[in-house]
Amino acid sequence: MVLHFIGLLFGSKLKFLQTTSVLVHGISVSMILLSAFAPISLFFMLTHSIYKFILLMHVLFFAFSGATGLFFIKRNFTILRELEMASLPQQNTDVNTRSDARILTIWMLLYMFVGTQMAYILSPFIGTDSTFMLFNGSDNNFYTYLLKQLFG
Secondary structure, eight states: OHHHHHHHHOOOOOOHHHHHOOOOOOHHHHHHHHHHHHHHHHHHHTTTTOOOHHHHHHHHHHHHHHHHHHHHHHHHHHHHHHHHOOOOOOOSSSHHHHHHHHHHHHHHHHHHHHHHHHHHOOOOOOOOSSOOOOSSOOSHHHHHHHHHHOOO
């Protein structure tokens, strides 16, 4: 809900429930897409595909699902902002729109950065070791690990 409170600081008129519903909708779209990709993942895992291929495939699935969810979040916030602007007198609408767009873009970048690292740390399902672990205990982060797997 950081997005909502930062938006309030910069003059957004959206209500807490509006912000929450837009974010939940975007996360739900991502979750539904990831669920749809699960049978494809399962097929390649059962056919004993190469670990690097499965890793890259999962990164692409998560990136596509996350980007689609963020697209819906941005679109729905744009619709709400337009409805808000239509109900207000024409004063500083360009400034508010640019400010809201900047805040949303910064929040989306932060959301992607934190989401990739969280997915890496909480990755007990796919790994080179067959033992179950709740947290990935390596000293790497997602980006260094991915570069090492792809190029090293």
